[in-house]
Amino acid sequence: MTAVDVPLRKNRPAPDAPQQFRKRGRRRFGADAAALAIALLVAFPLFWMVLSALKPKTALDAGDAAPFTLEPSFDSFMRVLSLNNFGRYFLNSVIVALVVVIVSTVLAFLASVALTRYQFKVRTKLLIVVLVSQMVPVEALTIPLFFLLRNAGEAVPLVGLNQLGSLVLVHVGFSIPFAIWMLRGFVAAVPVEIEEAARIDGASGFRFVRSILFPLVAPGVVACSVFSFISTWNDFLFAKTFIISAQENQTLPMALLTFFKPDQNDWGAIMAGSVIMTIPVLIFFIAVQRKLVSGLAGAVKG
Amino acid sequence: MTALASAKAGTNGANRKQDRKQNRKPTTARMPRRRSQGKRSLEPWFYLAPAFIVLIALLGYPIFQLINVSLYDYRQAQVSGKAPLQFTGLENYQKLFADPEFWSVLGNTVLFAGACVVLTLLVGTLLAVLATRLRPWVRTALFVVSLGAWATPAVTGSAVWLFLFDPTLGLVNKALASVGLTQFNGYSWTYDKWSAFGLVASEVVWCSFPFVLVTVYAGIQAISTEVIEAARLDGASMPRIARSIMLPMLRPIVMVVTIQSIIWNFKIFSQIYIMTNGGGIAGQNLVLNVYGYQQAFAASLYGLGSALGVIMTTLLMIITLIYLRILKRTGEVL
Numbered sequence: 001m002t003a004v005d006v007p008l009r010k011n012r013p014a015p016d017a018p019q020q021f022r023k024r025g026r027r028r029f030g031a032d033a034a035a036l037a038i039a040l041l042v043a044f045p046l047f048w049m050v051l052s053a054l055k056p057k058t059a060l061d062a063g064d065a066a067p068f069t070l071e072p073s074f075d076s077f078m079r080v081l082s083l084n085n086f087g088r089y090f091l092n093s094v095i096v097a098l099v100v101v102i103v104s105t106v107l108a109f110l111a112s113v114a115l116t117r118y119q120f121k122v123r124t125k126l127l128i129v130v131l132v133s134q135m136v137p138v139e140a141l142t143i144p145l146f147f148l149l150r151n152a153g154e155a156v157p158l159v160g161l162n163q164l165g166s167l168v169l170v171h172v173g174f175s176i177p178f179a180i181w182m183l184r185g186f187v188a189a190v191p192v193e194i195e196e197a198a199r200i201d202g203a204s205g206f207r208f209v210r211s212i213l214f215p216l217v218a219p220g221v222v223a224c225s226v227f228s229f230i231s232t233w234n235d236f237l238f239a240k241t242f243i244i245s246a247q248e249n250q251t252l253p254m255a256l257l258t259f260f261k262p263d264q265n266d267w268g269a270i271m272a273g274s275v276i277m278t279i280p281v282l283i284f285f286i287a288v289q290r291k292l293v294s295g296l297a298g299a300v301k302g
Numbered sequence: 303m304t305a306l307a308s309a310k311a312g313t314n315g316a317n318r319k320q321d322r323k324q325n326r327k328p329t330t331a332r333m334p335r336r337r338s339q340g341k342r343s344l345e346p347w348f349y350l351a352p353a354f355i356v357l358i359a360l361l362g363y364p365i366f367q368l369i370n371v372s373l374y375d376y377r378q379a380q381v382s383g384k385a386p387l388q389f390t391g392l393e394n395y396q397k398l399f400a401d402p403e404f405w406s407v408l409g410n411t412v413l414f415a416g417a418c419v420v421l422t423l424l425v426g427t428l429l430a431v432l433a434t435r436l437r438p439w440v441r442t443a444l445f446v447v448s449l450g451a452w453a454t455p456a457v458t459g460s461a462v463w464l465f466l467f468d469p470t471l472g473l474v475n476k477a478l479a480s481v482g483l484t485q486f487n488g489y490s491w492t493y494d495k496w497s498a499f500g501l502v503a504s505e506v507v508w509c510s511f512p513f514v515l516v517t518v519y520a521g522i523q524a525i526s527t528e529v530i531e532a533a534r535l536d537g538a539s540m541p542r543i544a545r546s547i548m549l550p551m552l553r554p555i556v557m558v559v560t561i562q563s564i565i566w567n568f569k570i571f572s573q574i575y576i577m578t579n580g581g582g583i584a585g586q587n588l589v590l591n592v593y594g595y596q597q598a599f600a601a602s603l604y605g606l607g608s609a610l611g612v613i614m615t616t617l618l619m620i621i622t623l624i625y626l627r628i629l630k631r632t633g634e635v636l
Contacts, residue, residue, distance in 0.1 A: 031435045035444050038429065043447040045508065046454065048473065049462045065476045111353035114346035126350070128626065133361050135622040137569045139591045140611030143598045144367035145360070147381075173360025176353050205345050234455040236572045241599060253457040257576070267465050274458035285453035286446075 049278070053077065053271040060268045076268035077276070080259075086273065088248060089255035093277075096164050096251060097232045100171040105225045107172070108179030109187075109217075113209050115180065116188040117195065127184075134177040138170075142241050145170055149242060162246035170238055175228035182227070186220030187213065223288045230281050252277045365615070372608035381604065394609035403585070404593075404610075411589040414499050415567040421507045422563050426514020427556070433519050448512035456509070456572035463505040464577055467491045492578055495586040502577045502587070506570060514559050521555035522548065554628065561625040565618055571595070590614050 054072040055064060057079075080086045115127055146161070149169070153160015159169050190213060198208040214221070236253040243249050256277065259270045372394055379385035398404045429448075433441050451459075467474050469490045478486035492498040525548060533543050571591045578587040581596060588596070590610060598607025 028435060028437070031432055032437055032440045035429075035432055035436050035440050038432075039440075039444045039447045042444075042451050042508065045459070045462045045466060046447075046450050048466060049458070052465065060471070063471045063476065065473055107353040107356060110349040114349035118346035120343060120346055123346075126354075129357075131626065131629075132619070132622055133357060135565060135618060135625070136361055136365065137565075137591070137611075137614055137618050138361075139569055139571050140594065140614045141361070141364040141368060142595060143371060143604055143608050143611060144364035146599075147371075148364060148367065170360060173356055176357060177361075180353065206348075209349070230453070230455075234457065236457050236575070237595070241595075253455070253572075256457055256461060265465075265468070267468070267471060270461050271465065274461050278454055278458045281455055282450060282453050286449060289449055 046278075049271050049274050052267060053275045055268065057266075057268050076272035079266070080269045080272045080276065085248070086255055086276070089250050089252050090276065092164060092249060093233055093252040096167045096171070097229045099168045100175060100232045101225045101228045103168070104172045104175035104179055104228045105221055108176050108183055108224065109214065109221060110209070111176070112180045112183035112187045113213065116184045117192075117213075130177050130180050134181060138174050139237055142237060145238075146241060161242050162244060162249055164249050166242045167232075167235070167238060167251065170242075171228070171232040171235065175231060178231075179224045179228060182224040183217065183220055186217040190216050226284045226288045229284060233277075233281060368608050368611050368615070371605055372612045374605050376603075376605035376608070378602040381602075390605070394605045395613075397606065398609055398613075407585075407588045407590060407593045410499070410587070411568065414503065414589055415564065415570070417499075418503050418506045418510070418567040418570070419560065419563045421503065422510045422567070423514055423556075423560060425507060426511040426559075427518050429511070429515045430518035430522060433515070434522055445516070448515055451509050452512035454509055457576060459505055459509050460502075460573050460576040463501065463508075467501055492587075493583065495582065498578050498582055498587050502570075502573050505573055505577065506567065510563065510566065514563070517555060517559050518552065521552050525551050554631070557628050558625070561621060561628070564621055565625075568614075568618060568621075 053076050055069045056071055056073045057075060149166045150161050159165035198212050239251045239254050256273045259266050373391060375388045375390045380387050466472050469488050475486045475489055491501045530543055533547055574589055574592050581588040581592050594607045594610035597603045
């Protein structure tokens, strides 16, 4: 909880200054009450998701609208995990996301070193390329990527359609621009004196990057890897397009959709699956939100 | 060193390039301990190569191919090699521009994305202003739940909202019916075109306003109190301060947030696809992305789908260029 509050208060005016905003206690109470009501409203869908996942199936099918449950059960979770091979899909999602995180973070880190710590002719142009490629609507590239991977699969089966490798490949590509953009702030923040000291001590360029720079920017690396993780984990479109027939290589978002059946939605299972899919993201997100705020503020500082 | 040089150069936009060139030499000269430029000049390319090879292969080449395919009559027969590939030039585009469905989809996209942008900005900004007046623990609560909504994957968010608005089992219809609005018993929110769009838009706003809230709040906090104090001493009222000082100072942040929202909301795919089951009844809820996907992978009209992708990309790149200009103006150091 405090983790959220600290960074957001970092730029707060001196303690005596905000008096102007909080003149009367009564008005503040009104604002607090309104904010709490809004917070409850915003939290409600997530609360309802967890609650519905814990309600017994009979209660859900009867349209139980109570905001609590007297007999919480893990039936829905068991149904999800056992019947529909959900564990396998979960594992697939984890594998794809982890490989993407490792590969894209390493590549982006190296690139951001080049783009921040070296002065060369096209540096600014390359940074603009990175920024622009971050904005490319990757959804529009589904068609060419589909054919690219189909052809690639004939040469290297591992990255062809229906393979987890295809998802890894495209998400590494999509994650790199944003990761470079985020990491460059962290890499640039390391003082040049440290680099000079390392060089005087005889460290080669790469030795410096590996043994000194990387440990120093590790927090930033972790933050940016979380974003690669989340965007890969949440991907629905590419999983749907590239994993056509190989059911065993499906990832979580598509697996969740298999519970949608016309008129016969198993809401308990859908909600349980949603909880399983949401929790890891939620944990990671809260863990790095501080970096997120500063990263975004870096991009939009006025 | 580099930040300093480009910051200096950035201060007067027009002379930027010249300044940079003049600046470079003295800056290097001040760093005599650095190795000669000659030896270091190849080093960055080793670090850049892996990432940029991936980018060229997985973003650059596909963009080229997207444009390429959009100029061909490319259907299932051509994919499987049963029919010869035929270059048709701009025929796919002509077909699209002559098709009333394309225009209605484009209209849907603009209206839907526009509504999402406006609502997201409105909710996010109002809450950011509200957040400055809250007790710390209330503000923390508001930010934590907002982060929760932000973090929720599009797929699960859509699923939960669908469940809440389910015709028979959904909580919303039950609540509405229990307060006497019995016409909502079994009411389908996805049957009518605009109520379906409204439902999707609510989910989108729910999971995207936190970005605006957090960014604008940080912007408000960054306004120095001295400025506001000075205005107060000059006798400015609170509304006057908000209008004449805070708003102009927040403008760059609001612009950036607006453009980010436009880009994100234009690209929405998952929410529409899941909540309206692939574009709604008879395609009434199609937006450009979903339409292009359906044309390509449901109707096997890959050429046509690619043309839609090109149109989509062009629109977003125009917005991105505006974004770049604004970034430059706000002094972002490249």
